[in-house]
Every structure is written in structure tokens, then in C-alpha cells.
Amino acid sequence: MVLFGLGGLLYVSVLLINAIAILSEDRFLARIGWTSSADPGFGGRDEASVKARLVNLVSSVRTLMRIPLIVINTFVIIYELILG
Amino acid sequence: MQRPNYSNPPPAHSPPLHHPVPQHVSTVPQLRSPPPPQPPSQPHSGYGYGQQHGGPGAGAGAGGGGYNNNMGPNFNNFMNDPTAQMMGQFGKTAYSAGQEYVEQNIGRFVNVSALKHYFNVSNSYVGTKLYIVLFPWWHRPWSRQQRMSNSGQDGYYLPPREDINSPDMYIPSMALVTYILLSTLLAGLRGAFHPELLGYNTTLALLVLLLELLVIKSGTFLLSISSSSQLLDLLAYSGYKFVGVIISLLASELLTHLGLGGRGGWAGWLVFLYCFGANAFFLLRSLRYVLLPDQGGQGVGVGGGAAGYTVARSQKFRRTQFLFVYSYVVQFGFMLWLSKV
Structure with missing residues (x-):
């Protein structure tokens, strides 16, 4: 019970961010067409669509959260080992 | 110029030879390598302060009590x-x-001045707002009033005291506290009171608020709604449902006491459904200016201009769908979760 059960929310968010960050760009995202790199010859993509937004979000999370996730995961693992 | 040059090369033998310092400082001669302290009228820098502090302290430490x-x-x-x-x-x-x-x-x-704007309420505002939240069906103008600032052309919204459609934080915060206390009180009336219930209910309410903010923020991100409204507006709007939850909790408890349907019976459900419908309608009307900012034809969102007319149309359709889903489906889930304590 961390913070009256808000720890559960914390774990869920950490696990979700982990799940996004673990997606492989080459093996998974490129196959289903979720890469953010636009095809150079085909004009402007629809930047406002929901899918484009999601792709953007996934790539942003993968880029931004890679280093902090290492630290956060280490903290959570140590906490769980000692006090969990 | 000459003498220092001569005396400098043998510095190892100099300490016993010369006594350049004044008399009262000569008691600790070997520790006093910087020049003797100046009279206190001299402006002191941080460096001088550190030196003076270190010198006598060190001297006292080395010399002992006599010095x-x-x-x-x-x-x-x-x-x-x-x-x-x-x-x-x-x-x-x-x-x-x-x-x-x-x-x-x-x-x-926390932007304090922005928060003060939300607590600028009056008695008549609170009464009318509560009435609107519970009976939103006949309320007619839903748009917030703006006032032009005297310098530029950008307007700012009127505070709740002067505009009945403006969101406030007073009712949500009071309703939140009331909800926490009331749900614990009801548990006490059932004979199931435990001090931990207070914390548990607080967590539940805050969790609901957080999740709602998350839902609406991700929705506005995915639909690329660039609204000028703040996070506090959304927080205030998501807090109004505690009013409905409190009413339904109270009513179901009263009806249970009257013997009209048990806990979770049809009467309690009826009250809950009415409160949910009223709150959802209220949110549907109030959040229009947040989620559909291109109201009245000015600015068609990100599509932009006349070229993206069909895009804007489909976007608007999707936004309306999201608004509906948010204010009915999501709210139903959260209110049900809140009233089942």
C-alpha cells in the first residue's frame, strides 16, 4: 500500500510505458506500418488522424523514456525485492 | 623591491626571523599567514569572511585555552x-x-492566481450552479461569457461570480470532501466503519479524478484538439459528478430506511440513473466549447482553411462522438464505481 493504493496506479503506468518502450521498431512496428517515417514520395501524410497521432506518441515515448525507464525499473525492482 | 627579492629565496628559515604582524595577533604567529585583520569598516567579501573565520578558529584550536x-x-x-x-x-x-x-x-x-479565479464564487452562483447540475434540462445559454481585456483583443473568461456558466472549483472540492465523509458515514451506519475507509475513499475519489483527466487529455491529444482551456477547467468539470453521486447515495440510503426498495433496489437505481443522466447532459453541454472549439465557423481545427472541409467535417463528427462517449459511457462507469462504496 504505497500512498493508499496509488502505488497500484504507479505500477500500472510504469508497466504500460514499459510495454510501449519495448516495441521493436524493425521487427514489429515496421511490419504493421506504424513507423513515423513518412514515405518520401507520396506527399504529405494526414497528420491529424488518430493513427498518426498514436504513431507519434509511440515513437515519442520510445525515444524519450528509454533512459528514465532504466532508472525507474531499477528502483521498482529493488523496492519490490526489499519491501515487496 | 630589492629586499623582498633577497628575502624570498630562503622562505624555509623565515618564520623565526621576522615579526611583521602587530602585537596582539603575534600570539599565534605561525597560523597568521594572511595580513592581519583590517578594521571592521572595510567592506567584506565572502573570501575575507571565510579567511577571518578560519584564522581565529584554527588558532584557538591549536593554541588551547591560554591563547x-x-x-x-x-x-x-x-x-x-x-x-x-x-x-x-x-x-x-x-x-x-x-x-x-x-x-x-x-x-x-499550482497557479495560485488562476486558482483564485475558480474560487471567486457567490452564494447565488453556488445555488444556481447546483440547480443546473441537478436539473440541466431547461438551462438555455451554455456558452461562457468573455470580456475583452482593456489592452488587447484577447478576451478572458469572467469569474464564476459573474458568469453562471463558468466552471468553479468550490463546488467540486466541497463535494469531494463531502463524498469522502458521507461514504464513510454510511459505512459507519451499516456498522462497518474502519478508519482506513477514509483513506480508501479519498484514494478512490482522487483516482477517479486522475483517470478522468487522463481520459480527456489523451482524447484531446489523439483527436488533436487544440483548445485554449486549461487543465483546471477539466478538473472542475470532472468534479461536478460528486454532486450527483452524493445525491444518489443519500437518496438510496433514505429510501432504504423508508423501506422502499433495498440497497441496490429499483428506487436507488432510479435516483442514480437520474443523477447520472443530469450530470452527463450537463457535461455534454458544458464541454462543448472545450472539445469543439471550432464553434461558429472560425478556425476549422488542424485541417485548416477551406481545403480541409471534409477533413474538418469528419473530425468534427469524431469529436462529437468522443464528447458523447466521454460524457455518457465514461461518466457512467466512474459514477457507478463511486456510488458502490
């Missing part, structure tokens, strides 16, 4: 003034720095 007695009055005279000055300055600086730090850090997370 301290010898230099006692001089020491006091010499240290008092600059130290007091420095400490005064230092304290002032530290105090102002601390104040600035607190202001910065609180002001970064």
Missing part, C-alpha cells in the same frame, strides 16, 4: 561587527531565497 584568554576581548571586538553584518545579510539572503524558492515551486505546479 583564547589572551585574545578574548580583541577577538570579540573584531569578530562581532562583521560577523553580525554577514550573518544578517546571509539570513536575509537565505530568507528571500527560500521564499522565492517556495513561490517558484508552488507556483510552478
Whole structure:
């Protein structure tokens, strides 16, 4: 019970961010067409669509959260080992 | 010029040879390598302060009690003034720095003046707003009023005291506290009180608020709605459902006491459904200007211009769908979760 059960929310968010960050760009995202790199010859993509937004979000999370996730995961693992 | 040149090469033998310092400082000769302390009227930098502080301290430590007695009055005279000055300055600086730090850090997370705007309510506003939240069916103008600022053409929204459609934070915060206390009280009436229930209910309510903010923020991100409304507006709007939850909790408890349907019976469900419908309608009307900012034809969102007419149309359709889903489906889930305590 961390913070009256808000720890559960914390774990869920950490696990979700982990799940996004673990997606492989080459093996998974490129196959289903979720890469953010636009095809150079085909004009402007629809930047406002929901899918484009999601792709953007996934790539942003993968880029931004890679280093902090290492630290956060280490903290959570140590906490769980000692006090969990 | 000549003499220092001569005396400099053998520095190892110099300490016993020359006594350049004044008499009262010569009691600790080998520790006094910097020039003797100046009268206290001299402006002191941080460096000078550190030196003066270190010198006598070190001397006292090395010399022991006898030296301290010898230099006692001089020491006091010499240290008092600059130290007091420095400490005064230092304290002032530290105090102002601390104040600035607190202001910065609180002001970064919570905009205090923006919060004050939300608590600028009057009695008539609170009464009317509660009536609107519970009976939103006949309320007619839903748009917030703006007032042009006297300098530029950008308007700002009127505070809740002057505009009935403006969101406030007073009702949501009071309703939140009331909900926490009421749900614990009801548990106590059932004979199931436990002090942990207070914390549990608080967590539940805050969790619901957080999740709602998350839902609406991700929705506005995915639909690329660039609205000028703030996070506090959304927080206020998501807090209004506690009013409905409180009413339904109270009513179901009263009806249970009257024997009209048990807990979770049809009467309690009816009240809950009415409160949910009223709250959802209220949100549907109030959040229109948040989620559909391109109202009245000015600015068609990100599509932009006349070229993206069909895009804007489909976008608007999708936004309307999201608004509906948010204010009916999501709210139903959360209100059900809140009223099942």
C-alpha cells in the first residue's frame, strides 16, 4: 500500500510505458506500418488522424523514456525485492 | 623591491626571523599567514569572511585555552561587527531565497492566481450552479461569457461570480470532501466503519479524478484538439459528478430506511440513473466549447482553411462522438464505481 493504493496506479503506468518502450521498431512496428517515417514520395501524410497521432506518441515515448525507464525499473525492482 | 627579492629565496628559515604582524595577533604567529585583520569598516567579501573565520578558529584550536584568554576581548571586538553584518545579510539572503524558492515551486505546479479565479464564487452562483447540475434540462445559454481585456483583443473568461456558466472549483472540492465523509458515514451506519475507509475513499475519489483527466487529455491529444482551456477547467468539470453521486447515495440510503426498495433496489437505481443522466447532459453541454472549439465557423481545427472541409467535417463528427462517449459511457462507469462504496 504505497500512498493508499496509488502505488497500484504507479505500477500500472510504469508497466504500460514499459510495454510501449519495448516495441521493436524493425521487427514489429515496421511490419504493421506504424513507423513515423513518412514515405518520401507520396506527399504529405494526414497528420491529424488518430493513427498518426498514436504513431507519434509511440515513437515519442520510445525515444524519450528509454533512459528514465532504466532508472525507474531499477528502483521498482529493488523496492519490490526489499519491501515487496 | 630589492629586499623582498633577497628575502624570498630562503622562505624555509623565515618564520623565526621576522615579526611583521602587530602585537596582539603575534600570539599565534605561525597560523597568521594572511595580513592581519583590517578594521571592521572595510567592506567584506565572502573570501575575507571565510579567511577571518578560519584564522581565529584554527588558532584557538591549536593554541588551547591560554591563547583564547589572551585574545578574548580583541577577538570579540573584531569578530562581532562583521560577523553580525554577514550573518544578517546571509539570513536575509537565505530568507528571500527560500521564499522565492517556495513561490517558484508552488507556483510552478499550482497557479495560485488562476486558482483564485475558480474560487471567486457567490452564494447565488453556488445555488444556481447546483440547480443546473441537478436539473440541466431547461438551462438555455451554455456558452461562457468573455470580456475583452482593456489592452488587447484577447478576451478572458469572467469569474464564476459573474458568469453562471463558468466552471468553479468550490463546488467540486466541497463535494469531494463531502463524498469522502458521507461514504464513510454510511459505512459507519451499516456498522462497518474502519478508519482506513477514509483513506480508501479519498484514494478512490482522487483516482477517479486522475483517470478522468487522463481520459480527456489523451482524447484531446489523439483527436488533436487544440483548445485554449486549461487543465483546471477539466478538473472542475470532472468534479461536478460528486454532486450527483452524493445525491444518489443519500437518496438510496433514505429510501432504504423508508423501506422502499433495498440497497441496490429499483428506487436507488432510479435516483442514480437520474443523477447520472443530469450530470452527463450537463457535461455534454458544458464541454462543448472545450472539445469543439471550432464553434461558429472560425478556425476549422488542424485541417485548416477551406481545403480541409471534409477533413474538418469528419473530425468534427469524431469529436462529437468522443464528447458523447466521454460524457455518457465514461461518466457512467466512474459514477457507478463511486456510488458502490
